Structures are given as C-alpha cells and as structure tokens.
Amino acid sequence: MDKKLRFGLIGCGRISFKHIEALVNNHDNAELVALCDLEIEKAELLKKRYRELLDEKNVKINNIEVYRDYQELLKRDDIDIVSIATYSGTHAEITINALKSGKHVIVEKPMALSIKDADEMIETAKKYNRKLTVCHQNRFNSTVQKLRKAVEENRFGKLVHGVASIRWNRNDDYYRQASWRGTWEQDGGTLMNQGIHNIDLLQWMMGPVERLYAEADTFLRNIEGEDMGAAVLRFKNGAIGIIEGSACVYPKNLEETLSIFGEKGTVRIGGVAINKIIDWKFADGLDDEEEVKKEANYEDPDTVYGYGHTPLYRDFIDAVLNDRDPYITGEDGKKAVEIVLAIYKSRKTGLPVEFPLKDFSTLDMKE
CATH class of the missing domain: 3.40.50.720 (NAD(P)-binding Rossmann-like Domain)
Structure with a gap:
C-alpha cells in the first residue's frame, strides 16, 4: 500500500x-x-x-x-x-x-x-x-484468531456449547460521567455496551442463532437499561450458548471469558481483553497447549479495549x-446487535425469541 x-x-x-x-x-x-x-x-x-x-x-x-x-x-x-x-x-x-x-x-x-x-x-x-x-x-486478537482457525478446521468435532462471560464493574460514577449511558434512547444496558464484544465472538465461533430466552434486570445502578443479564441460546447447528453480562461485580472488573466446548476440543480464553488462552485441549494432538499459549498469548493491555x-x-x-x-462487514456487526435486541425482547415478553428477529429497538423497552 x-x-x-x-x-x-x-x-x-x-x-x-x-x-x-x-x-x-x-x-x-x-x-x-x-x-x-x-x-x-x-x-x-x-x-x-x-x-x-x-x-x-x-x-x-x-x-x-x-x-x-x-x-x-x-x-x-x-x-x-x-x-x-x-x-x-x-x-x-x-x-x-x-x-x-x-x-x-x-x-x-x-x-x-x-x-x-x-x-x-x-x-x-x-x-x-x-x-x-x-x-x-477483538476478532483480530492472536488468541481469537487461533480459536477461529480451530473452528474452521473442525477440530472441535460436534460443537456442544459455548459461554460468553462478562463479569465487570461499572459504578454510578461511570454512568454519571455521561448522561446518555444506560439510557434506552442512546445506549441500552450492560449487554449492549460492555457485553457486545464477547457476544460477537460467541456467535462468530458457534454460528447463527435459532432462538434464545433471557432474563435481565437493573439491580444496583441508577440506569434505565439492565446492569445484569443472562441468556440461553440454541444455535442452528444444535449447540447451546450461554451469555452472562454484569456491571455489578464487586469491587472491580473480574474477568471476560470466552469458552468453546466440543466433542473433541475445549478452549477457554480470558484476560483483560480476551488476550490469554487459558485452556487449549484437542483430541487430535496436533499441537502442544503450552506452545500455543506461548505463541498466542500476550500481556494484559492497559484497558479492556485491547x-x-x-x-x-x-x-x-x-x-x-x-x-x-x-x-x-456491516452484516457481521448486525449479528451481535440482533442477539442483544432479542435478549431485550425476551426480557420484555417473558418468552423465547426466534431468529431472524423482526425489527426491534432499545426504544421498544420504554413502552
């Protein structure tokens, strides 16, 4: 160039x-x-x-x-x-x-x-x-790229389930710094703001979503959106997904972890910004776990932005x-938004939500 x-x-x-x-x-x-x-x-x-x-x-x-x-x-x-x-x-x-x-x-x-x-x-x-x-x-992280390659090479065999855990702390001072944070009109809650990166990675690894059911609430923070939410997903390939996102973890950020479990493999990635492979185990024996960690892992960055x-x-x-x-692409970016909006719709209706999701907005939560 x-x-x-x-x-x-x-x-x-x-x-x-x-x-x-x-x-x-x-x-x-x-x-x-x-x-x-x-x-x-x-x-x-x-x-x-x-x-x-x-x-x-x-x-x-x-x-x-x-x-x-x-x-x-x-x-x-x-x-x-x-x-x-x-x-x-x-x-x-x-x-x-x-x-x-x-x-x-x-x-x-x-x-x-x-x-x-x-x-x-x-x-x-x-x-x-x-x-x-x-x-x-975070899709560009060396750890995430390594995992994506393993998925594309079918090293997991049949995918069983995946978990996106976001256990963070965002206190009232954080929300007071900007009046738009946590509002339905300009932001949404923890899952839309903090959790969406890991939600994107989960669906990227596990494939298209068929349906989900969710629970979410505002427990501690003075905001309109949720400060903690959880969802169970069924992917089109039959695998199950679990999303857990919280801004209420005491006293500070604890972890952000992406875990993928399959018939022949287990991978867990954590660190401040999904930058450290914690577990790398495959039945095919093609690589050594410690060598993979040495190759892909890097020091925690100063912020969660990586x-x-x-x-x-x-x-x-x-x-x-x-x-x-x-x-x-834009189509890629839409997928994570659709999952979070489906979580909000499930929260509102108390029912499972089927995909693809018809038009839904954070503003619909205000009705």
Whole structure:
C-alpha cells in the first residue's frame, strides 16, 4: 500500500484515543485531517495528542481542522474515511449521512440500536458503493484468531456449547460521567455496551442463532437499561450458548471469558481483553497447549479495549485501496446487535425469541 488515505474522526470521548492510536500506527497509509466533537475542547486535546504521538515518530503532519458540527466535516471532498466514535444512539444517523456524502465508514460498536437502522446502514453502503466496518476489534486478537482457525478446521468435532462471560464493574460514577449511558434512547444496558464484544465472538465461533430466552434486570445502578443479564441460546447447528453480562461485580472488573466446548476440543480464553488462552485441549494432538499459549498469548493491555483497533484500521485501509470487503462487514456487526435486541425482547415478553428477529429497538423497552 503506497497511498495515504485521509481520515475524519467524529467523537472525541472515551474510546477516541484508540482510534488516534490506530491512525498513528498506520501513519504510512493514514492521515488525520479533521476532528469533530460537540465539546471543542475534547477535539483540541485529541489533536494535540495525535501531534505528540507522531512527533515521537518524527512524522510531520498537515493542519487538522476541528469542527463542532459533523455535517460541516462531511462536506469536505478530501476526506476518504470517517471514523465514528460518538455515543451509540447517534451511530446510525451519522454513518448513513457519511456514506451518502461519499465517505467510507468505520463505526464503533454497537453499530445501531435497532434492526431497522442496522439494515439501512448496510443498504446505504451498498447503494453508494462505500465500505463499512464495525469496531469488533477483538476478532483480530492472536488468541481469537487461533480459536477461529480451530473452528474452521473442525477440530472441535460436534460443537456442544459455548459461554460468553462478562463479569465487570461499572459504578454510578461511570454512568454519571455521561448522561446518555444506560439510557434506552442512546445506549441500552450492560449487554449492549460492555457485553457486545464477547457476544460477537460467541456467535462468530458457534454460528447463527435459532432462538434464545433471557432474563435481565437493573439491580444496583441508577440506569434505565439492565446492569445484569443472562441468556440461553440454541444455535442452528444444535449447540447451546450461554451469555452472562454484569456491571455489578464487586469491587472491580473480574474477568471476560470466552469458552468453546466440543466433542473433541475445549478452549477457554480470558484476560483483560480476551488476550490469554487459558485452556487449549484437542483430541487430535496436533499441537502442544503450552506452545500455543506461548505463541498466542500476550500481556494484559492497559484497558479492556485491547490492541485490536490498529489491525482493524490496517485491514480497512487495505479494503478501501484494493476494493474488497473489510474483514468485519456491516452484516457481521448486525449479528451481535440482533442477539442483544432479542435478549431485550425476551426480557420484555417473558418468552423465547426466534431468529431472524423482526425489527426491534432499545426504544421498544420504554413502552
């Protein structure tokens, strides 16, 4: 890749520094030219941080414009890709407008808060011949890639069940920091916000969902959405899935674990950001467990966001330059959203939910 694509970043809050990090790490093919946030001060701070990181690499950059109105940013013809890191309830609108303005889009998870919006995002990308990817960055982890390869090679034999456990702590201070967090209109609860990464990995390994039944409630946090929820899934291949997501674990984050169990194999991945293989056991004896751990595992990152944004950006840049689908498509991003919305529907009705899910939104929980 010898062309440098020009980026605009919309949203300069909690997750935005991972996008800046990814841009810096891909500076040979990526250049940040615009930032946007309702709070200009946040954009200016991010601009300063981007400059500092590139100065450390002795890379000179051009001027970076700062905007408060994202529509003004989208009017620029020189921007190739827009990254969207705003709060969840705005993802669909901004993505659709960016695609219509001729921009390729990287959007944070969840891609949308309704099936209708997710579908419109996917269809708009197709209509305007633009690329769309969703930040399920943990798919790029070496541990997860190792597991995915084992699934594709059928080393598990018949899949029996899989478990996604998210045992975290998000206290009231976390929710007070931003008024949109935990609301049905702009966020959803723990499963949509914190749990969706692991839910995405579970369905990626186990396959399409046939139906699910769920229970969820708000136990401790002063929010509209759930602070703890659980679901039992039946996949189309007959296997069973279990999802457990909590923001109430005392006194701090305990674990995020993905476990896959089959006729001839067991794999369990944990760590701060699904970065450590805990168990790797297969009947075929093709590899040594300790050697696999040594090859795939890496030290816990500073945050649960991990290091996946950098390879996600690298893949998307290559997809744009070579006119191919990104590794994670809009259709891929929709699958995890659909599961969480099905959990919400089951919670509301007290009944199992069949797939595919007809249109449902977090807003339907307010009725």
